[in-house]
Amino acid sequence: MSAAVLQAAGIHKTFGGAVALHDARLTLHAGEIHAVMGENGSGKSTLLAILSGALRPDSGTIGFDGRSVGALDPVEARAAGIAIVHQEPQLAPSLTVAENILMGRLPASAGFLRWRTVNARAQAVLATLGIDVDVRTKVAELSIGRRQMIEIAKGLVDEPRILLLDEATSSLDEADAAILFRLLRALRDKGVAIAFVSHRMTEVMELADRATVLRDGHFIGTTPIAETDERALVSMMVGRDLKSYWHRAPARPGKVLLDLQEVSRGSLRDVTLTVRAGEVVGLAGLVGSGRSALMRTITGVRTATSGAIVVDGRRVDPRSPAHAHRAGIGYVPEDRKVEGLVMGWSIRRNAALSRMNLRGPMAFLGKAFDEAAFVDGSQGLKIKATDSGQRVSELSGGNQQKVVIARELATNPKVLLLDEPTRGIDVGAKEDIYAQIAKLVGEGMGLLIASSELQELLGVCHRICVLYQGRIVAEFDAEEATEEAIAYWASGAHELETSSQGAVHA
Amino acid sequence: MTTNEGGQAASGSGVRVGTVLRRYLGVGAALLVLIVVLSLTQDNFLRYSNIMNILRTNAVLFVVAVGLTFVIVSQGLDLSVGSMVALGGVFLASMLEAGVPAWPAILITVLACTFLGALINGGLIAYGGLNFFVVTLGMLQLLRGAALVLSNGVTKSTIAHEPVQWLGDGFVAGFPMPVLIAILVGIVGYVVMRWTRFGRSVYAVGGNEVAARLSGVNVRAVRFSVYAIAALTAGIAAVMLTGRLTSSQPVSGALGLELSAAAAVLLGGASFAGGSGTVAGTAIGVLFLGILANGITLAGVPSYWQGIATGVVLVAAIALDRFRGR
Numbered sequence: 001m002s003a004a005v006l007q008a009a010g011i012h013k014t015f016g017g018a019v020a021l022h023d024a025r026l027t028l029h030a031g032e033i034h035a036v037m038g039e040n041g042s043g044k045s046t047l048l049a050i051l052s053g054a055l056r057p058d059s060g061t062i063g064f065d066g067r068s069v070g071a072l073d074p075v076e077a078r079a080a081g082i083a084i085v086h087q088e089p090q091l092a093p094s095l096t097v098a099e100n101i102l103m104g105r106l107p108a109s110a111g112f113l114r115w116r117t118v119n120a121r122a123q124a125v126l127a128t129l130g131i132d133v134d135v136r137t138k139v140a141e142l143s144i145g146r147r148q149m150i151e152i153a154k155g156l157v158d159e160p161r162i163l164l165l166d167e168a169t170s171s172l173d174e175a176d177a178a179i180l181f182r183l184l185r186a187l188r189d190k191g192v193a194i195a196f197v198s199h200r201m202t203e204v205m206e207l208a209d210r211a212t213v214l215r216d217g218h219f220i221g222t223t224p225i226a227e228t229d230e231r232a233l234v235s236m237m238v239g240r241d242l243k244s245y246w247h248r249a250p251a252r253p254g255k256v257l258l259d260l261q262e263v264s265r266g267s268l269r270d271v272t273l274t275v276r277a278g279e280v281v282g283l284a285g286l287v288g289s290g291r292s293a294l295m296r297t298i299t300g301v302r303t304a305t306s307g308a309i310v311v312d313g314r315r316v317d318p319r320s321p322a323h324a325h326r327a328g329i330g331y332v333p334e335d336r337k338v339e340g341l342v343m344g345w346s347i348r349r350n351a352a353l354s355r356m357n358l359r360g361p362m363a364f365l366g367k368a369f370d371e372a373a374f375v376d377g378s379q380g381l382k383i384k385a386t387d388s389g390q391r392v393s394e395l396s397g398g399n400q401q402k403v404v405i406a407r408e409l410a411t412n413p414k415v416l417l418l419d420e421p422t423r424g425i426d427v428g429a430k431e432d433i434y435a436q437i438a439k440l441v442g443e444g445m446g447l448l449i450a451s452s453e454l455q456e457l458l459g460v461c462h463r464i465c466v467l468y469q470g471r472i473v474a475e476f477d478a479e480e481a482t483e484e485a486i487a488y489w490a491s492g493a494h495e496l497e498t499s500s501q502g503a504v505h506a
Numbered sequence: 507m508t509t510n511e512g513g514q515a516a517s518g519s520g521v522r523v524g525t526v527l528r529r530y531l532g533v534g535a536a537l538l539v540l541i542v543v544l545s546l547t548q549d550n551f552l553r554y555s556n557i558m559n560i561l562r563t564n565a566v567l568f569v570v571a572v573g574l575t576f577v578i579v580s581q582g583l584d585l586s587v588g589s590m591v592a593l594g595g596v597f598l599a600s601m602l603e604a605g606v607p608a609w610p611a612i613l614i615t616v617l618a619c620t621f622l623g624a625l626i627n628g629g630l631i632a633y634g635g636l637n638f639f640v641v642t643l644g645m646l647q648l649l650r651g652a653a654l655v656l657s658n659g660v661t662k663s664t665i666a667h668e669p670v671q672w673l674g675d676g677f678v679a680g681f682p683m684p685v686l687i688a689i690l691v692g693i694v695g696y697v698v699m700r701w702t703r704f705g706r707s708v709y710a711v712g713g714n715e716v717a718a719r720l721s722g723v724n725v726r727a728v729r730f731s732v733y734a735i736a737a738l739t740a741g742i743a744a745v746m747l748t749g750r751l752t753s754s755q756p757v758s759g760a761l762g763l764e765l766s767a768a769a770a771v772l773l774g775g776a777s778f779a780g781g782s783g784t785v786a787g788t789a790i791g792v793l794f795l796g797i798l799a800n801g802i803t804l805a806g807v808p809s810y811w812q813g814i815a816t817g818v819v820l821v822a823a824i825a826l827d828r829f830r831g832r
Contacts, residue, residue, distance in 0.1 A: 301720060322722035333720050340720075342713035344781055353710060356703050357722035363703045407721065 004063075005030045005193045006051065006082070006162050011060035013046055013217075020046045021057070021217040028162060028193040033184055035204040035225075036197045038214035038237055039426030044197045045087075047214065048164045051195075052084035053077035064162075081161035085154070085168045087424070089147040091139045098122035098135035101153050125153045130179050145176045145287050152180060163187065165196035169203060170424045173287035173452055174487065181207055199424060201230050202455055213237055237427055248478070249438040251462045252278040256313075257446040258298070258329070258415045263307035265297050267470035270307070275415055275446040280437060282461030282478075283450040284486050290470040291450040292334055295417050298448075299331040300324040312414055322357045330354070330413030332404050334420045334450075340404040341392050348374040348388040350403050355410040377410030378402070380439050382432045398429020405436065415446045422456060434460060454483045466490050533773050533787075533823055537794045540801065548804040556800070558682055562675075564796035565684035566591075566743045566750065566760075568789065571767040572695040573739030575788045576732040578771050579699070581712040581780025582638040584627060584733060586645035587740040588763035592756055593653040594619045594744025598670065599662035599754035608669040616741035622649075623737020624730065632729035646764065653756040665752040674749015684746050691739060696785040708732060712780030769820050770795055794819070 006028040013021040021043045028034055036044045049055040051062065053072035061068050064080050072080070091100045099106065101122040107114050122135040131149050139147060152168055163184075169177050184194055184207065198204055204211060205225060213220040213236040220236050254277035262270040268290050275281045283291045297304050300318025309317050311327045318324035321331065333339035341350050352373035356365055374388045381402045385395060392403055401421065408416060418437075422430045437447060437460060451457050457464050457478075464481050466474040466489040474489040488494065544551040570587050577584045594615050601611040627645060630636045664670050676683040699705035707728045710718035719725045743763075748754050773791035776783025798819065799812050 299720075320722070320724065321720055322724065325722050331720065338714075339716045342710055342717055342781065344713055345709075349706075353717070353723075354721040356706060359703050361702070361704045361707075362698075364701050365703055365706055366701060 003030065004028065007063040008047070008051060009061055011047065011050060012058045013050065013055065014058060019217055023219055024214060024217065025219040026195065026212055027222070028195055030193050031188055031191045032209045033188050033194045033196065033207055035208035035211040036195055036214065037204065037211055037233060039428050042214040043217040044214055045166050048084060048166050048195065048197060052082055052164055078158065082164065083155040083158060083160035083162070084164040084166065085152050087167035087170060089151040091147055091150060093140035094138060096136050096138055097133055097150055100139055100150055101125055101135070101157060103154070105157070125157055128156065129153055129183055143287060145172045148172055149176055149180070161192060163192055163194045165194065167197050167199065167424060169198060169200065175286055175491070177203070199426065200453060201233070204233070205230060215239055234427055248460055249441040254278050254444060257311065258448065259310040260298070261308040261310065263297060263304045263309060265302055265304045266293060268293055268297060269470045271472055273465060273472060275448050277444045277446050278441055279463070280441055280447045280449060280461045282457035282464040283448060283467060284454060284457055284464055285467035285490050287452070289467040289490065291467055292419055294467065295331060295419050295450060298324070298417060299329055325354055325358060325411045328414035330408035330411055330416045332408055332416070332418045332421060334423070336400050336404050341400060343393040345392060346389045347383070347385055347392055347403055350392050351377050351406045351410055354407050358411060373410040374406065377406035377408070380436055381406055396426070398425035401425050401429065401433065405433070413445070415448065416440065418447065418449045420451055421449060454486055458483065468492050533775070533790055533794055536823070537790055537797070540794065540797055544797065544801045544804070548801065550804055551801070560796050560800050561685045562682045564792050565688040566747045567763065567766055567770065568688045568792040569691050569739050569743045569746065570763055571770045571788045571792055572691050572785055573736035574767045575695065575771050575776065575783055575785055576699070576708055576735045578768070578776045578778065579712045579780065579783045580708045580729060580732045581715070582631065582729065582732060583642060583768065583778070584736040585642040585764050586623070586627060586649055587736055587767060588760045589646050589649035589653065590619055590623060590737055590740035591744045591747055591760035591763055593649045593656070594741050595748040595754035595759055596653045596657040596756050598745060598748055599664050600656060602664055602667050602670070603662060608667045612669060612673070612745050615745055616738065619741030619744060620734055620738040623740065624734035627737065628730035628733035631733060632726045657754065657756040659756055661753050661755055663753045664748055670745065670749045671752065672749070674746045684750065687742065687746060691742065692785055692789055699785055704731070709781055766795065769816065773820060773823050
């Protein structure tokens with residue numbers, strides 16, 4: 001391994017009174033992929049922001065090119081060949097892909113844009129990424145996953161020597177992630193130093209050469225991936241041993257609580273699926289395979305055009321989310337900030353948001369109603385907050401997710417639908433949510449979980465259904481399922497050959 | 507790990523007092539300063555007659571602003587309320603002229619305004635999915651035009667109709683009737699917004715429409731209702747204004763009322779981003795604008811300055827709020 005191209009040492013940073021980083025360290029070598037790990041709030045993003053020049057540290061040194069400075073500004077960082085890709089795509093939706101990729105450096109002559117050059121350069125960057133998108137497309141027309149790829153392309157325009165990725169893969173599906181990984185490996189082989197933050201352990205194990213772990217802003221250690229394993233990394237992150245990361249409750253399937261009979265709407269075609277009491281059913285599938293569309297149909301956000309949705313023996317065919325709630329279906333959507341929470345509200349107000357719709361429009365709601373909803377819904381969730389009157393915007397991602405779950409549990413559902421329940425949250429919160437799932441199943445609830453993390457589905461579910469282009473193409477017992485088999489069906493590989501894996505369904 | 511499931515009452519109420527203070531402190535403090543300054547410099551300011559005069563002249567504005575508070579909190583805007591007040595007044599006067607008894611005419615006016623606002627504003631915005639700005643801007647023109655067509659631009663006296671005069675300019679046990687109506691509308695609006703599921707839904711739709719819809723709020727019904735409420739309060743205001751002016755005034759009657767009302771709502775802590783604002787804040791906003799205008803008159807400054815003062819105060823208040831929020 002070659003010499004260090006970037007060396008940060010003794011980095012301190014406080015926000016107001018809160019210490020974000022305390023003696024943080026990170027050393028990047030040319031030609032390595034370096035995972036920066038830690039729970040939410042451990043300071044990973046802050047560290048990357050400091051290295052990219054977006055934030056100034058209170059003290060510490062950043063060494064590169066044989067120089068040592070106390071802080072960088074964004075211009076210096078760019079000059080030093082440092083590029084950063086953010087978790088949330090920071091794109092202008094009404095502009096084209098090419099304009100976004102080259103934003104701030106659009107080639108022009110005499111004040112007029114040279115469109116041909118713009119488009120050609122952008123197309124060239126996308127070609128290295130292996131993305132097949134017309135650069136004249138407006139960003140607004142792209143999926144979240146595609147937008148994230150565009151964000152990454154933006155980071156590559158200047159051919160950086162040091163590439164920082166702040167949870168850049170959290171909204172990518174497996175196929176896009178695979179493209180990105182291939183690209184990162186190619187960049188590494190060309191000598192680029194890459195640091196990336198990720199909550200996906202599989203990603204880290206697969207991709208990284210070394211990992212640095214932070215906890216509560218402190219540097220815990222740097223270790224070569226080859227000399228460690230998942231369990232050791234997790235215990236470095238949380239500061240204790242985790243007995244079991246996954247909590248699969250023993251399967252004790254009871255009566256059928258949710259019964260979908262040939263449900264169709266839009267791209268969904270004849271989906272037949274059951275969820276029993278005391279059972280966790282997983283929904284696997286690529287982005288666009290219909291996982292979220294199916295959940296939204298079950299919860300009445302969109303009404304099914306044909307087929308029947310039966311809840312606990314009664315045909316319901318939900319017409320609206322309120323109708324679904326009354327029938328006993330709870331739904332935790334994919335994106336907690338955009339679809340889940342009213343960010344300006346307190347925890348308990350958010351906790352009461354679903355339950356209140358079970359009341360009449362002129363029903364009297366006060367603090368007691370909210371508090372009761374919060375207490376009922378949050379049992380066992382271990383929400384970390386000063387009190388239930390705190391604003392949800394002040395909470396960490398994991399705790400925000402728990403508030404959305406509490407909100408749904410406050411309606412006392414028979415079936416709970418969770419769409420990406422642990423996306424972008426830290427290990428500790430994930431563990432709490434898995435424990436909650438196990439508890440609910442033990443109490444006889446039925447759960448349907450959609451996730452793009454196959455390990456999560458394998459670890460939590462009793463049965464896994466694979467969606468491909470709006471159809472359920474395979475169903476597995478969790479005991480028999482493997483990542484390879486699920487990926488085989490989810491990717492549509494079965495359409496190319498006739499060999500069968502798993503129990504074919506439909 | 508600090509797990510908390512019950513909530514700590516002590517720190518909770520501390521936080522709340524803080525937020526309440528922050529919510530009202532800006533314009534509330536400015537209002538207090540204004541009152542103190544005017545009390546010290548203008549001998550007539552604190553007189554009972556002057557105070558009642560302020561309240562009476564601003565009752566109509568407040569009633570309209572209460573309805574507009576619902577709309578703005580839901581992340582909308584109704585530019586047509588001023589024109590609705592003008593049209594309501596013309597409609598009322600026409601009915602009275604045609605011999606309809608006063609009380610039924612008043613009731614029909616209020617209902618007709620509500621119906622019209624609900625049907626066109628509410629219907630097109632909530633169920634037609636049209637942009638609120640476009641729809642209510644169109645309605646601002648359309649209703650104003652309808653008022654002119656219906657009246658031929660002629661002012662009609664309603665002085666002979668006792669109930670209309672009583673509602674707009676009368677007294678109950680020495681207390682001005684329009685002020686009583688305004689207080690009543692304010693209390694009902696406050697309670698509905700603060701304590702009912704419907705009120706909560708309005709905040710939810712304004713705060714995060716998608717989250718509200720997915721958690722079971724009937725977003726369309728809420729949007730429809732807020733425009734109906736704005737039209738309802740405009741209808742009530744139409745009756746009050748007609749009574750106070752002793753005539754319907756199709757041209758100048760309620761000119762710019764929608765903008766004054768929006769200014770009052772924003773001064774009271776609401777934001778066009780939606781999800782924030784209260785009826786209590788709106789009351790402070792209306793009082794502030796009313797007392798400012800009164801002070802300008804008392805100080806002998808030409809009333810033309812009133813618009814400048816209002817504009818400066820509005821922008822300053824919102825800029826202050828913005829910088830404090832950072």
